[in-house]
Amino acid sequence: MALGGDGTTLAALRAAAPAGCPVLGMACGSLGALTAVTAERVDEALDRVSRGDWTERRLPALARDGDEVMAINDLVLVRAGAGQVLVEVKVDGEPFIRLVGDGLVAGTSLGSTAYTLAAGGPMLAPGRLRDGADPAGAARRLCPPLVTGPASRIEILLDPGHGGARLELDGQVHDDLSPLQPLSLALRLEDDFATLVSLDEHEPLIAGLRRRRILIDSPRLLAGDDREASASATS
Numbered sequence: 001m002a003l004g005g006d007g008t009t010l011a012a013l014r015a016a017a018p019a020g021c022p023v024l025g026m027a028c029g030s031l032g033a034l035t036a037v038t039a040e041r042v043d044e045a046l047d048r049v050s051r052g053d054w055t056e057r058r059l060p061a062l063a064r065d066g067d068e069v070m071a072i073n074d075l076v077l078v079r080a081g082a083g084q085v086l087v088e089v090k091v092d093g094e095p096f097i098r099l100v101g102d103g104l105v106a107g108t109s110l111g112s113t114a115y116t117l118a119a120g121g122p123m124l125a126p127g128r129l130r131d132g133a134d135p136a137g138a139a140r141r142l143c144p145p146l147v148t149g150p151a152s153r154i155e156i157l158l159d160p161g162h163g164g165a166r167l168e169l170d171g172q173v174h175d176d177l178s179p180l181q182p183l184s185l186a187l188r189l190e191d192d193f194a195t196l197v198s199l200d201e202h203e204p205l206i207a208g209l210r211r212r213r214i215l216i217d218s219p220r221l222l223a224g225d226d227r228e229a230s231a232s233a234t235s
Contacts, residue, residue: 001023001024001026001046002023002024002025002026002035003026003028003039004026004027004028005027005028005029005032005035006025006032006033006034006035007170007171008025009023009025009032009034009035009196010034010072010073010170010171011170011172012025013034013059013072013194013195013196014069014072014170014194016194016195017061017069017193017194017195020195021195022056022195022196022197023194023195023196023197024036024045024046024049024054024197025196025197026038026039026041026042026045027039030212031203031208032208032212033110033113033205033208034196036196036197036198036199037199045199048199049197053199054197054198054199054200055198055199055200056195056196056197056198057195057196057197057198058191058192058193058194058195058196059072059108059110059192059193059194059195059196060072060108060109060110060150060189060190060191060192060193061108061189061190061193061194062074062075062106062107062108062187062188062189062190063187063188063189063190063193064185064186064187065186065187065188069190069193070169070185070187071106071107071108071111071169071170072108072110072111072170072193072194073107073108073110073111073114073115073170073171074105074106074107074108074111074114074115074116074170074171075105075106075107075167075168075169075185075187076103076104076105076106076115076166076167076168076169077103077104077156077158077165077166077167077168077183078102078103078104078165078166078168079102079103079160079161079163079164079165079166080160080163080164080165080166080176080177081161081162081163081164081179082163083161083162083163084100084101084102084161084163085100085101085102085103085158085159085160085161085163085165086098086099086100086158086159086161087099087100087101087103087104087156087157087158087159088156088157089104089146089154089155089156089157090154090155091146091148091152091153091154091155092152092153093153093155096146097143097146099143103165104156104158105119105121106154106156106187107121108189109124111170112124113205113209113214114171115171117214120145121145122145122147123209123215124147125205125206150189150191151189152188152189153186153187153188154186154187154188155184155185155186155187156183156184156185156186156187157182157183157184157185158177158182158183158184158185159180159182160177160178160179160180160181160182160183161179161180162179162180163179164176164177164178164179165177165183167183
């Protein structure tokens with residue numbers, strides 16, 4: 001059981017997956033994308049789990065060649081100093097882009113609505129498993145977000161430059177990369193890596209994003225709604 005928020009649940013999923021243990025996420029605040037219920041309903045939730053009244057929600061993960069699982073949500077390569085990093089990306093052996101900038105975000109479909117979306121990447125609706133890579137910072141103008149198929153292999157070569165860089169996995173710093181020390185990663189998508197407990201009350205992805213105002217309507221339309229509501233109240 002993970003008691004906290006989505007970050008806590010991600011950490012629990014990474015720890016529990018090798019043992020094949022499902023994770024029940026309980027939110028201390030508002031519900032997120034991974035938490036099934038709020039903490040106030042802990043007794044009810046545990047009773048349901050003990051009765052077997054729950055379903056599995058299988059989650060994929062980004063894995064490094066050699067079967068080392070890297071991230072359920074997203075993998076981030078980001079500069080650590082004042083300089084920029086150089087990144088080269090290949091897809092299935094074909095060169096995609098070389099860029100100099102703040103870094104790169106590679107996310108699963110689950111992670112597409114987190115850091116990946118904030119960096120300008122596409123939101124991937126639930127469905128067929130996919131993963132994406134997005135440049136961060138100024139390089140976003142030169143390189144479009146990339147969405148690959150579930151069987152694709154993404155190769156990333158990072159030159160940290162003179163300032164060094166960080167490797168972050170699911171929002172946590174995993175490694176500090178020394179200046180001028182290249183890093184090579186070959187990533188693939190591993191299906192059904194972790195198991196999340198669902199109580200069949202899981203909020204639809206888009207509904208949750210709208211509730212948390214990650215997705216929001218055009219200000220012009222919202223202003224029109226306010227005018228109509230004000231006119232109705234006056235009448």
